[in-house]
Amino acid sequence: MGFYWPDIHSDAMELTRKCVECQTFSPTQNLPATTLTSIASPWPFFQWGIDIVGPFPEAPGRVKFLIERQIRQQFTSVAHLQANGQTEVTNRTMVNGIKKRLGKAKGNWVEELPSVLWSYRVTPRTSTQETPFSLVYGSEAMLPPELSITSLRVSAFSTEKTEEDLRHNLDLLEERRELASVRQARYKSNTERYYNRRVKGRTFKVGDLVLRKNEVSHAQPRGKLGPTWEGPYKVVEAHRNGAYALETMDDNPIPRTWNIQHLKSFHF
Template sequence: MVLWSYRTTPQKSTKETPFSLTYGTEAMLPMEVAVNTLRVANQDEESKTQDLRINLDILEEKREESGVRQVAYKHATKRYYNQRVKEKAFKVGKYVLRKNEASRAQPQGKLGPTWEGPYRVTEANRNGAYVLETMEGRPFEEHGMLGT
C-alpha cells in the first residue's frame, strides 16, 4: 500500500507521478474498477485504447519536461542550501581543531571527544584542504578538510 501511495502521488521535483512517467497514464485504484465509478463507466473500449495511444505518444515529451523540472528543482535546492552555508577559511600559522570523526583517532561514542588537536595550519590549498602539523612541529600524516 505504501508503494502504491508513493507511485501515484505527484513528486515535488517533477510534478508528475512515477506511475505516469513509467506507463504514460494515471493509475486507477482497484476500488474504482470494483465499484464501477464514473471514470470507468463513461469510457468504452475504443476510447480507452485511443487515449492510451495518445498518452504513449506524448510520454517522451512528458519525461523530458519532468527532467527539466527536476534539474531546476535541484538547482533551487542547491541555491537555498548554499545561501545558508558560512565559509570558513583558516590562515597559515593559525591553530585549529580537527573533528575526531574524520580520523577516528580516539574512540567515538556518546561521551567520546568531538574534536582533536590543536594543530597548526602550514599550508592552505585553494580547494579548501589544509596541511597540518602537530604542536611539536611534526607534519600531520593526513591531509583533509577541517571541521568547522
C-alpha cells in the first residue's frame, strides 16, 4: 500500500500480548504447568487422604455430604485435583456408582452407599492388581453370589480349617502388601513419565501480575460471552508445587492459595 513499517509483525504481537480483552477472553490452557509428584506411603495406613463429596440431594436426617471424622486437616490448593489425586479418583468412582444405582431417580443415595463401597472394596485396582479388602484383611471377601451359587469355599467350609487358613493368610499378608507396593510403584512411575511428557513448564515470582481462571473463582458470571479469566492480581507468596498466594491491585489478600494451573501471566 506504499507504507514502510519494518517492525509491523513484532509490534502487532506486542500490542496483542498487552491487550486486556485478548488476555481476559483467551482460551484456557490444558497442558500441565508442573511435573507430577507421586505420593508414596512407607507402610499401610501411614497417610489418609480425604475430601468432602457433595452436596448431594438432601437425604433423611438432612444428610448432604460424605466425609471421615476426627481427622487432622492439611489443606491442598483450591480446585487442584492433582494435589489429592488418589482421593479425587476414589470419590469420582463413588459418585459414579451412586448415580448408576439410582438411575434417573433422585432417591435416597445414603441407602445405596454401602453397596457402592462394597463394590469398590472387592474390585481389584489397576495399580496394585489386588482388592483393597484383601490388602487389609489378607483374604478375599465372601461375595453374595457365592452363597446362592455354592462356591468351593462355601461347600468345603469348616470352622477349624477356615481359622487355620485365615491365620496362614495373615502370616503372608506383609509379603502380599510388599508385592502390591512394588506393582503400584511401577504403575506410578509409568504414569508420571507419561504425564511429564505433556508438561509445558511455567512459574511466577513474587510481584508478578497474573489472571485467575474465572470458573475456579466464580468471581464473575461466565455465560456464553463472559470472560474466561479475571484479574489482574499480584503474586505475594510462591509455595512449592506451583501454589501461589495472591492479592488485588489494592493490596487486599485473596483467600486461599491458587494453583498455577488456574493462573496465567498478565501483560500491560
